[in-house]
Structure formats: structure tokens, C-alpha cells
Amino acid sequence: MSAAEMAPLRVTVNGKHFDGSVESRTLLVDFLREHLQLTGTHIGCDTSYCGACTVLLNGATVKSCTVFAVQAHDGEILTVEGLAKDSKLSPIQEAFASCHGLQCGYCTPGFLLSTYFLLSKNPSPSDKEIRKGIAGNTCRCTGYQNIFKAIRTASESAARGRV
Amino acid sequence: MLEQLGEEAKPLAGGQSLIPLMKMRLSRPTALVDLNFIPDLNRVERQNGHLTIGALARHADLEHSPDAAKIPIVHDCAAGIADAQVRNRGTLAGSLAEADPTGDWAPVLLCLDTEVVTAGQRSPRTIQLPHFFKDAYTTELAHDELIREVRVKVPGKNSGGAYVAFKRCAPVYASASAAVQITLGDKDLCKSARVFLGCVGLMPVHAAAAEHELAGKTISTKSITAAAEAAMAAAEPASDMRGSADYKKILIKNLTRRAIEAAVRRARGEKVEVSHEYVGR
Numbered sequence: 242m243s244a245a246e247m248a249p250l251r252v253t254v255n256g257k258h259f260d261g262s263v264e265s266r267t268l269l270v271d272f273l274r275e276h277l278q279l280t281g282t283h284i285g286c287d288t289s290y291c292g293a294c295t296v297l298l299n300g301a302t303v304k305s306c307t308v309f310a311v312q313a314h315d316g317e318i319l320t321v322e323g324l325a326k327d328s329k330l331s332p333i334q335e336a337f338a339s340c341h342g343l344q345c346g347y348c349t350p351g352f353l354l355s356t357y358f359l360l361s362k363n364p365s366p367s368d369k370e371i372r373k374g375i376a377g378n379t380c381r382c383t384g385y386q387n388i389f390k391a392i393r394t395a396s397e398s399a400a401r402g403r404v
Numbered sequence: 405m406l407e408q409l410g411e412e413a414k415p416l417a418g419g420q421s422l423i424p425l426m427k428m429r430l431s432r433p434t435a436l437v438d439l440n441f442i443p444d445l446n447r448v449e450r451q452n453g454h455l456t457i458g459a460l461a462r463h464a465d466l467e468h469s470p471d472a473a474k475i476p477i478v479h480d481c482a483a484g485i486a487d488a489q490v491r492n493r494g495t496l497a498g499s500l501a502e503a504d505p506t507g508d509w510a511p512v513l514l515c516l517d518t519e520v521v522t523a524g525q526r527s528p529r530t531i532q533l534p535h536f537f538k539d540a541y542t543t544e545l546a547h548d549e550l551i552r553e554v555r556v557k558v559p560g561k562n563s564g565g566a567y568v569a570f571k572r573c574a575p576v577y578a579s580a581s582a583a584v585q586i587t588l589g590d591k592d593l594c595k596s597a598r599v600f601l602g603c604v605g606l607m608p609v610h611a612a613a614a615e616h617e618l619a620g621k622t623i624s625t626k627s628i629t630a631a632a633e634a635a636m637a638a639a640e641p642a643s644d645m646r647g648s649a650d651y652k653k654i655l656i657k658n659l660t661r662r663a664i665e666a667a668v669r670r671a672r673g674e675k676v677e678v679s680h681e682y683v684g685r
Binding site for chain 1: 440488682
């Protein structure tokens with residue numbers, strides 16, 4: 242296959258429409274970072290393990306290093322840049338900040354979106370459900386305790402209807 | 405389309421195995437045909453005593469399906485595969501078609517009466533799952549043939565199953581796994597048993613000797629222990645980064661015992677929670 246085989250791509254990212262084309266081999270994470278300059282989505286392992294590249298595709302979390310950009314055609318994507326509204330952090334972001342749910346911050350965008358997905362589906366998760374919900378995200382700084390506390394704190398807001 | 409593109413083209417379903425394999429250059433398809441835009445292939449529904457699983461049904465669709473929950477061994481498997489992100493994307497049919505020896509679905513579905521329905525240029529075929537797997541990473545499917553759906557017979561009332569897999573952490577493949585389906589008669593008499601082991605051979609290992617220790621006998625600590633020992637003897641694991649062969653054999657004994665215990669309790673009508681085991685779960 243020629244390297245530059247282009248394919249059409251029409252997609253909505255954080256409410257903004259993109260209508261253009263990409264190389265069909267482009268991964269979703271590279272499209273977000275290199276084409277849209279949305280560099281909040283990180284590439285950690287690039288092997289579908291660490292979850293730093295987690296975004297929502299049509300309402301469900303995916304590891305964007307393991308999806309081709311063209312597979313999102315006609316779809317809706319939410320990245321970490323889409324969480325804050327009117328320059329105000331979302332309740333999940335507030336909770337991660339107040340509970341020190343991050344140190345270096347590299348994994349944080351992925352954790353925020355996994356938390357968003359978890360709490361949108363289940364605003365009052367049990368401890369076990371929280372652990373299961375973030376099992377696909379790796380953090381090498383915090384030891385997870387403060388991330389867990391942040392998700393618990395965010396769930397109090399989610400239970401009142403604000404994710 | 406696959407026929408036109410030639411032998412080196414591949415269909416793409418969830419992509420959770422194929423895309424990582426392509427990144428490692430272990431798979432180098434010349435073209436991919438994305439199946440994800442085909443409508444109505446993601447259904448999970450009960451029809452005439454069968455659970456019908458469409459080619460694009462994700463692990464998460466099965467995890468949350470009330471129909472799939474009626475077959476607890478299927479729910480155990482779906483709910484524990486990898487992590488939420490992979491379950492949102494990966495498909496059961498893709499997992500069967502890949503036939504990875506460490507895949508979760510094959511041992512589970514071999515414990516049930518499962519058939520694979522194909523689609524392609526030639527006329528559709530219905531293949532019983534035991535005949536579907538030919539070798540590691542090799543199935544009955546022709547190059548231009550796809551799985552259309554997978555049909556699982558819903559077990560009867562006195563039947564219970566469980567799947568227990570051990571993995572080092574959530575996103576990785578299991579180190580070893582055991583799937584068990586047991587049908588009970590009166591007073592805990594085991595009418596029939598099926599035991600399949602994962603990750604300890606090039607294909608799922610059918611532990612017939614373990615079944616023999618259970619079938620026709622009353623369930624007891626003694627029969628369960630004998631079956632677990634027989635499963636351990638049937639396992640042929642290889643040493644790798646997931647553990648030594650000896651370690652995996654011991655895992656198999658304990659996972660089989662736990663799977664039998666959970667299967668028996670479910671066959672009695674009790675609710676039991678079991679799933680993949682990993683640190684921090």
C-alpha cells in the first residue's frame with residue numbers, strides 16, 4: 242500500500258466539526274495530536290496497555306492508540322480538552338486537583354476520561370466498581386490512593402447529576 | 405471485497421489484537437476491511453433457546469446484556485476481559501477468529517454448545533465450535549469468510565458454569581484459566597461436566613479426565629480435588645514471561661477447583677460472583 246493513501250474523515254471533536262481527510266493508517270491519537278493539535282491526549286505505551294490515550298468515542302472509552310482515525314468517521318469524540326466548560330474545570334477535574342489525584346500528570350487525561358465514562362454510566366459506584374473502572378489506566382506516581390479519593394469525591398457530585 | 409483484495413487483506417472488527425500486532429509488525433496486512441460500519445451486527449439476543457451474538461457485539465455489550473447474564477459463565481468472561489476501554493471495542497467473534505491460545509472466549513464457549521455461523525462469497529456455514537479451531541491462530545474460516553454470528557445454547561435449569569482466569573494485571577492476557585460447566589441431578593449428583601483450560605496449550609485443553617472425575621458421581625471435596633488434579637495433569641503450559649510451566653500447572657489446579665465450586669453452587673441456584681483474578685481488582 243502506498244504510504245500516503247488518503248481517506249475521507251468527518252468527525253466531531255469536543256463539539257467542533259472536522260471535515261477533511263487523513264492517511265488511512267493514521268491512528269486516532271495521532272490524528273488528535275498532530276492534525277487537531279489537541280495534545281492533551283497523551284501517548285504512553287503505544288501498546289494498548291497504559292490508557293494515557295483514553296478518549297470517548299461515541300460515548301464509550303477507547304484507547305485511541307488502538308483505533309484508526311478513519312474508524313471514527315461520522316462519530317463524536319470527547320478529549321480532555323472538552324471537559325472544562327467556559328474556562329471552568331469540570332467536577333472530575335476539580336476533584337483530581339483538590340485530592341492531589343496526580344503528580345506528574347502524564348496519565349491524568351486518561352484517568353479523567355475513564356472516570357467520566359464510569360460516572361456517566363454509574364454515578365454511585367462501589368469501591369470495587371471504581372477499581373474496575375480504572376483498571377485500564379496506569380499511574381506510576383500516585384500509587385492510586387489519591388486517584389481513588391478523587392473519583393469518590395467526584396462521584397458525590399455525579400450523584401447530584403453533575404459529571 | 406476480501407476476495408478482490410487478495411490473501412494479504414484482513415477484516416478489522418474491534419482491532420484490539422490486530423492493531424497491536426500490526427504495530428509490532430507481527431501482522432502486515434496489505435489492506436484492512438473495516439466491518440464496523442455494517443449495521444445490526446452488534447446484537448446480543450435470546451432466540452429459541454439460544455443466545456445469538458452478532459459479529460460486532462463488544463465484550464461490553466455482553467457484560468451489560470440481561471440475556472447474557474442468564475449464562476453466568478459468559479458474563480464472567482465478558483466482564484473480566486482486559487479493561488473497560490478494550491471491552492468497549494473488542495468483539496467476541498473477533499476473539500474466536502483470532503484463535504489466540506491465551507484468548508478468554510474459546511475455553512468458555514467450548515464448555516457450552518456453541519456454533520459459529522459464517523458469511524462470505526460461498527454459502528453460509530454453521531460450524532460447531534470444537535471443529536472451528538484447527539491450531540493456534542488457525543481456524544476453519546477461509547480467507548474471504550467471516551463470522552456472521554455465534555450461537556450459544558442456553559444451558560438448562562440445573563446447569564451452572566464458571567470461568568476463572570488469573571492475570572498479572574487488568575489489561576494483559578491471562579496466565580492460565582479454567583472454564584467449567586456442570587449439570588446436577590438429584591442430591592448433588594453430577595450428571596455431566598465440561599472442563600476446558602486456557603493458556604496451557606496451543607489450543608484450549610479439553611480436560612476429559614477431570615470431567616470423568618466428576619460425571620456420574622456425587623459432588624464432594626474428594627471428587628472436586630480429584631478433578632482439579634486431573635486438570636493439572638492435562639495442562640501442557642510453556643514457561644514464558646507470565647510464569648514458569650510449574651507455576652501455571654499449580655494455577656490450573658487451583659483455578660479449576662474454584663471454577664468447579666462456583667459452577668456447582670450456581671447449578672444449585674445460588675448467586676456467586678467470580679471473575680478474572682488480578683492484583684488490585
